Every structure is written in C-alpha cells, then in structure tokens.
Amino acid sequence: MYYCGKYPIISKTTLAKGIYSFTVEAHEPAEEAHAGQFAMISAPGFQLRRPISICGIDKEHGTLRFVFEVRGKGTKAIASLGEGDSLDIMAPLGNGFRIPEGKRIAVVGGGIGVPPLLGVSSVSGELCTAILGFRDYSRIILTDEFKRNGCETIICTDDGSVGREGMVTFPLAELLEKGETSAVLACGPEPMLKAIVKMCEVYKVPCQVSLEQRMGCGVGACVTCSCLTVRNGKEFYSRVCKDGPVFDSDVLGGDFHG
Numbered sequence: 001m002y003y004c005g006k007y008p009i010i011s012k013t014t015l016a017k018g019i020y021s022f023t024v025e026a027h028e029p030a031e032e033a034h035a036g037q038f039a040m041i042s043a044p045g046f047q048l049r050r051p052i053s054i055c056g057i058d059k060e061h062g063t064l065r066f067v068f069e070v071r072g073k074g075t076k077a078i079a080s081l082g083e084g085d086s087l088d089i090m091a092p093l094g095n096g097f098r099i100p101e102g103k104r105i106a107v108v109g110g111g112i113g114v115p116p117l118l119g120v121s122s123v124s125g126e127l128c129t130a131i132l133g134f135r136d137y138s139r140i141i142l143t144d145e146f147k148r149n150g151c152e153t154i155i156c157t158d159d160g161s162v163g164r165e166g167m168v169t170f171p172l173a174e175l176l177e178k179g180e181t182s183a184v185l186a187c188g189p190e191p192m193l194k195a196i197v198k199m200c201e202v203y204k205v206p207c208q209v210s211l212e213q214r215m216g217c218g219v220g221a222c223v224t225c226s227c228l229t230v231r232n233g234k235e236f237y238s239r240v241c242k243d244g245p246v247f248d249s250d251v252l253g254g255d256f257h258g
C-alpha cells in the first residue's frame with residue numbers, strides 16, 4: 001500500500017556539494033515503509049516524478065528521509081525546495097531489502113547508492129558491516145551515521161584520500177573469506193553491483209541488489225523500467241519499480257553472472 005500526498009519538509013541539510021538530505025513529516029507512509037523502498041517525488045515544473053530511495057524511516061515520529069544528488073533538471077528543482085515547503089510524494093513503493101534476523105550481514109554501497117543501506121544498518125546494527133565507496137573525500141556521505149548505528153564501517157575512496165584506496169570489492173572479498181557473512185545487500189553503480197554478484201557466487205553467499213533504472217510511473221504501469229530476469233531457467237522481463245528495486249541476485253539475467 002502506498003500513499004500520495006504533499007508532506008511538509010521539516011529539515012533540509014547539505015551533505016556534500018550537490019547532495020541534499022530532506023526529512024518530511026509523513027506519518028502514514030512512514031508507518032508502511034521498509035528499508036530499500038523508494039518514493040516517486042514530484043519535481044516542481046515537471047510532469048514526471050523522480051524515483052528517490054527512502055534513506056531513513058522514523059515510525060515513532062512519522063518521518064521519512066531522502067538523500068539525493070542533483071543530476072539534472074528534475075533533482076535541481078526538488079533541491080530548490082526548503083524547510084516549510086511541501087514535498088509531493090508517492091510512497092512507499094517497490095520491494096525493499098529482506099534483512100536476515102540475528103545474522104551477520106554486509107551492506108555494500110557506492111556513491112549515491114549508499115542512502116538506502118542506512119535503513120538496513122539501523123535494523124542490523126552491530127551485526128552489519130558497511131563497506132562504502134566514494135570517488136574522493138569530498139563525496140563522502142552518511143558514514144558517521146552507519147558508525148552510530150553500531151556497524152563496522154569500512155570507507156573506500158577511488159583516490160585513497162580517505163580510508164582504503166580502490167574498490168569496495170577488495171574489503172568485501174576479505175570479509176567473505178572469513179565465512180561469517182550470511183548475506184550481502186548492495187546498491188550503487190551497475191558495474192559495482194555486477195562485480196559484487198559474481199563475488200558472492202564464488203563465496204556462495206546470498207546477495208540482494210537494488211537496481212536503478214529510469215522509470216516513468218513507479219507503480220508498474222508504464223513498463224519503462226524493465227530488466228531481464230530468470231526464473232526456472234526461463235528469461236522474462238521484470239519491472240524495477242514494482243518487482244524491485246531490490247532483487248535476489250540469482251534472478252537477475254544478462255551479464256550479472258560469471
């Protein structure tokens with residue numbers, strides 16, 4: 001069940017250049033929401049809404065948090081809103097992450113793929129290792145919040161300006177080698193996700209990935225966001241908005257597998 005309405009923005013902060021955090025008071029959507037689901041957010045002056053993941057859910061205070069980067073005209077228009085304005089959203093949409101209870105997990109995020117994983121870390125706490133990759137120090141977001149949730153937090157940067165230099169897959173391989181991780185949950189650029197899926201296959205660890213696709217409606221009607229999936233050996237198209245955005249990696253088709 002999702003809601004469609006205008007909800008007051010109660011907090012707006014800038015996390016890095018062009019990356020904003022909005023918190024809206026939205027009691028009913030917050031009550032329904034799970035980590036990994038998303039909202040379709042109306043951009044003032046544009047007909048099509050933009051999909052943005054739910055980064056934080058506070059059921060007690062009835063709030064949802066969104067963290068997004070200005071990529072083009074739509075996100076720029078959303079970023080022009082401020083505290084006291086309303087955010088016109090449809091939420092919560094799609095299938096979020098299934099978080100294994102009482103088991104050690106790893107969340108692996110790249111860049112603006114990090115926000116939906118923060119909600120997972122708030123559920124799993126100390127059972128969660130967060131491996132978070134960014135281009136350089138100036139793009140780092142939310143890492144302190146993962147630490148506050150109790151996660152072991154490993155930061156990687158492409159240029160080594162903070163944390164480990166290089167890709168998130170290096171620390172992930174070391175972690176999986178220990179054999180204590182029961183699942184990997186990932187969100188980020190597609191090449192990163194493909195590398196993670198292949199690595200999890202090698203270590204035989206279940207993996208869930210959140211996919212990003214351009215989408216029109218967000219509720220499964222327009223089929224703009226189709227992606228190739230496989231079940232019982234048969235290929236068919238799924239909708240990222242309705243069947244995802246989070247998929248078990250073994251149902252993904254195309255070149256996701258080794």
Ligand SMILES: Cc1cc2nc3c(=O)[nH]c(=O)nc-3n(C[C@H](O)[C@H](O)[C@H](O)COP(=O)(O)OP(=O)(O)OC[C@H]3O[C@@H](n4cnc5c(N)ncnc54)[C@H](O)[C@@H]3O)c2cc1C
Nearest residue numbers: 050051052053067068069071072073074075212213214245
């Ligand atoms: C399920 C889902 C969850 C998402 N969650 C977040 C989030 O939490 N934070 C965040 O910053 N972004 C998120 N995105 C990406 C975000 O929707 C796009 O950046 C946004 O729609 C771009 O709109 P625009 O009008 O600003 O850009 P446009 O002018 O339409 O495009 C600008 C650039 O963004 C790229 N782009 C457009 N749409 C998408 C898309 N759907 N996915 C990836 N790249 C796109 C284009 O290729 C282009 O390079 C998510 C996307 C999906 C599908």
